[in-house]
Amino acid sequence: MSEASSSLAYRLRSLRRLETFACLAAVIVLLLLPFVLPDFYVYFAALVLVTGLFATSLNLVLGYGGMYQFHHAVFYGAGAYAFALMLTKAHAPLWLACLCAPLVSAVLGFLIGAICVRLSKLYFGMLQLSLGSLVWAIVYRWYSFTGGDNGINEIPLPNAISSTTGAYYLTAVVVVVCLFLMYRIVNSPFGKIFQAIRDNPQRSEAIGVNIRLHQLKGEVIAAFFAGIAGVLYVVVEGTVVPDMLFWTVSLEVMVMCLLGGWYTFLGPLLGAAVIVGLRTFTGAYTEHWSLILGIILMALILWLPEGVLGLIVKPANSKMELSAETGRK
Amino acid sequence: MHLAVQLTLASLSQQVLVGLAETTTLFIVSSGLSLVLGVLRIPNISHGALYMLGAFLAYSITRMLGGTAAGFFASLLLAPLAVAFISLVVERFLLSRLYERDHLMLLLFTFALALVFNDVVNIVWGAGYRSMQLPSMFQGSFSFSGLFLPRYSLFLLCVGPLVAIGLWFLINRTKIGKISRAAAVHREMVGAVGINVSWVFAAVFMIGCFLAGLGGSLVAPTQSITQGMDASIIIEAFLIVIMGGLGNVWGALLGSLIFGLTDSLGVLIWPQFSIVFPYAAVIVVLLLRPAGLLRSTW
Structure with missing residues (x-):
């Protein structure tokens, strides 16, 4: 033994x-x-990292928490808008804007979460979708403050981080730190309870877990990291548009999680790389990107519902579990 | 002072009538969504794309038939039928394989369908917008006691109740309606008594998508027909269904009434942010009654 x-x-x-x-x-x-790499690919890599962080933050609640987070893009967009508005309207110093923007997302996550966690599964998702769409509608209509459908351009950023390489390095460092933090969160006692709630809410409740509280915490954490991704998006792209928080973006990010495998930690990052890559490089040949994405998504759901990484990791994991089982005997 | 009050009263009732007419299309679209959600348990994101497809088809059919009133009425029947046929093909070859999957997968799958439909519309009709004229019998408006009601709104106000009665008859008085209600409650049991559940699902899905197409062809003459007209209606329809109670057609009626009226009255109060009112209504309803206003079939 x-x-x-x-x-x-x-x-x-x-x-x-x-x-x-x-x-x-x-x-x-x-x-x-x-x-x-040449400049364009550096920019591309930064975009992949930002989207990957965004997708990983969604996976925190979707894959690990089993929550139907249908409108995650709201937190991404809120972070980006908060960052851009603090720089353009409030003329805040850069470090303050960087610090506050994810907090704005987290507060929004708390508000939306506090309303939504009373419901479960599809109702949760739908209510979240509606609240998110409300935020989008306000951003879209409020011309005097958010610039309406023009978004915000000409955001004053120091040269050190607005150049392609500078933006890339900032993105890379922040994304690596965030991924590390999220990895720690997933493997912390909180993360374990979170996964237990996903696997069996009734039993978790029976052993005294406060499901709603944990889901609310998860929501706030995911919103916070999505907000960071939003800030980085502004740094990389230099602009904010209301389309960032439209519901189709949320579903596209879900596709990234699905593609990479939502029971794996790095899956969403891989999915983001594949989707962003395909979108960027097919854009040169065809304008029918949504047709391509639709067909990929259908094929995925029909034949590869565990995702690419899920396919590789799952057998290895079950082998580990098996040996752990025999070890206990 | 007296004049001002009368003016607000007049504009209020005017706005209510117009709001009710808009509610008609909301009800038709969301009742179809609710039917599919209640019986098949599919949160069909592509419902909005089918609505858009219905609008484009109505445009093309009316043009092909020479743009006459008869052509318009024919398009009101033919366009939804074409949409229903497309949905039948999709259901038989794709969705029927996925009934055991969880809602998230179904949602994403129908999102994929919506993406494909969107691009098909783009390929067939191009990226620009189309507009079609109302037949001459619907142009202009009635006026009574200071109220102006567009004739087409009156027509819509007649179509809405007709559809509601038709749906009521279908669900409560026909065999397929009864079977589908039973299947919504207990799928396996219905199969166990020897009914081919799979084909019942196909029929219900077709009816639901027919309604999406009907909604699309009804709004076709009133607004510009563009790609992306599906994006807002699908969210609204989902909210209405959630607010009314999943799978409950009367809930969809009640929900679209609340949604349409808060929207049209909101314009009077705060035009720039009128869109906030219906969403706020949904949030209030769901906070008070988390499972929707009426009993859901789930």
């Missing part, structure tokens, strides 16, 4: 070491990227 468990512990430790090694390698690659 002890032999089995010690070998399991050894394997776990070596796996952990492998993971650390892979992370370090990824960070080094990210840092070196601008030296090798």
Whole structure:
């Protein structure tokens, strides 16, 4: 028995070491990227990272929490708008705007979450969709404050972060830090309870978990990280448009999570890379992007509902579980 | 002072009447959505795209038939039928394979359908907008005691109740309605007594999508027909269905009344942000009654 468990512990430790090694390698690659790639690809990489962070923040509640987060783009857009408005209207210093924008998203997440967590599943999603659409409508109509459908352009950003390389480095550093934090959150006791609620809400409630409170916390955390992604979007693109918080964007991000695999941590990042890549590079050949996305999505749901990473990770995971099981015996 | 009061009263009732006419299309579209949601349990995001398809088809059919009143009435029947046929094909070949999946997958799948329909519209009709004229019998407006009501709004006010009565008859008095109600409550049991549930689902899906097409062809002469006209109506229809109670057609009626009236009255109070009022109404209703106003079939 002890032999089995010690070998399991050894394997776990070596796996952990492998993971650390892979992370370090990824960070080094990210840092070196601008030296090798032409400007356009650096911009593209930054966009992928921003969208990946956005998708990962959605996956926090969607994949790990099992919450039907139908309108996540609202928090993304709220962060972006808060950032842009603080710089253009309030003339706030950059660091303050960077700090406040995700907090605005988190507060919005708290407000929307507090209303929605009273409901579950489809009702939760639909109410969230309606509240989100309300926010979109206000942003879209409020010409004097948000610029209406023109959005906000000419956002004053210091040269150091508005250049392609500068924006990339800022994005890369922030995204890596955020991913690390989210990874810690998912594997914290809170994250475990969150996943327990996803797997079986009745049992979780029976052992004394306050489901609504945890879902509300999850919502606020996810909104916070989505807000950070929104800020980074402004840094990379230099503009904000109300389309950022339209409901179709939310569904597109869900497609990214689905594509990568929503029971995996890095799946949404992979999905974001694939979708953003396809959109950017098919754009040169055809304007029928929505047809392509629709067909990909149909094929995914029909034949690959676990996602790409889900397909790879799942068998490995079940093997681990199996050995853990025998180890216990 | 007296004049001002009369003016507001007149404009108020005017606005209520116009709002009621708009409610008609909202009701027709959302009752179809509610039917599909209640019986098939599919949150059909592509419902809005089918509505848009109905509008474009109505435009083309009316033009093909020479733009006459007869052509317009024919398009009111033919365009929804074409939409229903398309939905039948989609249901048989795609959706019928997915009934066991959870709602999130169904939602995303119908989103994919909406994307494809959108692009098909783009390919067939191009990216620009189209507009069609009302037949001459519907142009102009009636006026009585200081109120002006466009003739077409009056027509819509007649169509709405007709559709509601038709739906009531279909659901309560016909065999397929009774079977579909039973299937909404207990799918397996209906199958166990020897009824082909799969075809009942196909029929209900067709009826629901027919209603989407009908809504689209009814609004076709009143607004510009563009790509993206589906994006706002689908959200509104979903809100109405949620507010009324999932799968309850009368809930859809009640919901669209609340939605349409708060919208049209909101214009009087705060024109720039009139859109806020219906959404606020939905939020208030759902806070007071989280499961919707009327009993849901879920």
